[in-house]
Amino acid sequence: MYVVIVGGGKVGYHLAKALVANKHTIALIEEDAKKCKEIAEELEDVLVINGDGCDLKYLEEAGIKRADVLAAVTGEDADNLIICQLGKEYFQVPRTVARVNNPKNENTFSELGVDVPVNSTSIIAKIIEEEASMEDFVTLLTFKRGKLAIVRIDLSENSPVVGKAVKEVKLPEDAVLVSLVRGEHVIIPKGETVLREKDDVIALTTIEKEREVLDLLAGKIET
Numbered sequence: 388m389y390v391v392i393v394g395g396g397k398v399g400y401h402l403a404k405a406l407v408a409n410k411h412t413i414a415l416i417e418e419d420a421k422k423c424k425e426i427a428e429e430l431e432d433v434l435v436i437n438g439d440g441c442d443l444k445y446l447e448e449a450g451i452k453r454a455d456v457l458a459a460v461t462g463e464d465a466d467n468l469i470i471c472q473l474g475k476e477y478f479q480v481p482r483t484v485a486r487v488n489n490p491k492n493e494n495t496f497s498e499l500g501v502d503v504p505v506n507s508t509s510i511i512a513k514i515i516e517e518e519a520s521m522e523d524f525v526t527l528l529t530f531k532r533g534k535l536a537i538v539r540i541d542l543s544e545n546s547p548v549v550g551k552a553v554k555e556v557k558l559p560e561d562a563v564l565v566s567l568v569r570g571e572h573v574i575i576p577k578g579e580t581v582l583r584e585k586d587d588v589i590a591l592t593t594i595e596k597e598r599e600v601l602d603l604l605a606g607k608i609e610t
Contacts, residue, residue, distance in 0.1 A: 388412070391454045391480075393440030393470050394461035395422045398486060400430075402460060407432050414449035416440040440470050443477060451478045460486040468492075471501045536597060537565070540588045540604045547606050554578035562592035562600050 388411045392399050395417030403413045407430060414434040417423050427435040438445030440459065451457065457474035459467035467485040474480035484503040487493050496504035542549055548556050553564060553576045567574040568587035574580065582588070592600050 388455045389450065389453055390414075390456045390458060391416070391446070391449045391451050391474075393417075393446075393457070393459045393467075394486070395419065395426050395435070396460070396462060398460045399458075400426055402458065403430055403433050414454075416445050416449055441466055441473070443473065446470075446473060446478065451480065454478070454480050456480070456482045456484060458484040458486075460484075462488060464488050464492045464496075468496060468499060468501065471496075472499065475500055536592055536594055538590050538592060538597060538600065540590065540601065542582060542584055542586045542588060542604065543606075544584045545606055546582075546584070546604060548582050548604055549584050551582055552578065553580045553582065556582070556603070558590075558603065559592065559596045559599050561596050562590055565589045565591050 390406055390411055390413050392403055392413060392415045395415055399415060399417065403415050403426070406413050413430075413432070414436065415426060416436045416438055417426065418437070418439055420437050423435050423437040426433065434449065436445055436448050438448070440446065440461065451474060454474070457471060457478075457480045459470035459474075461467055461470075464487060467487070471483040471485050474483050482502050483500075484505060485496055485501045487496055487504045493504050556564075558564070564576045566589045567576055567580070567582070568589070569583065569585075588604055590600055590604070
């Protein structure tokens, strides 16, 4: 997969590093020349371009026309939105991902066509709230303009799926288990993987199926 990243701060750097490690081809655009030099020295397989990601010239230099994904992760929401709109309207990039620094802007990003607006502030806040309230279900992220969601479900001793293999769990048609967090380990679930008490299950589902997934994995909760 060919990915163009705009923004070479900590988010952009670590994103590029992770994607290169997974054998993706990466081009990164950053305005700060010093950051560009540092990234180029540390990530030799990344094409690093010193320039403004809001400028069509630098997007073209990064190979945007053949990009599968454009990720705008600068510290400025206005720039991230413009970059994603340029990618969609001028270069028909199939998928755009934008970092949302101000949670108030998340809906705007979705309404203006950004495929995946990532609001890390909201994700962190929801995780904190979950721990504080001892709830066993939290929506971590919604995307595809609000139609899909990534959810986290903590399996208690009363969960109906504890002790069952993944292949025995009849999830809704529009839902899939993505990973399990068990202690300090992340497990990619397979058919034979047995679910255990205290597992944190990460699932991808449609918004409409969230409650059904909750009922299935955590058990019905009185409201």
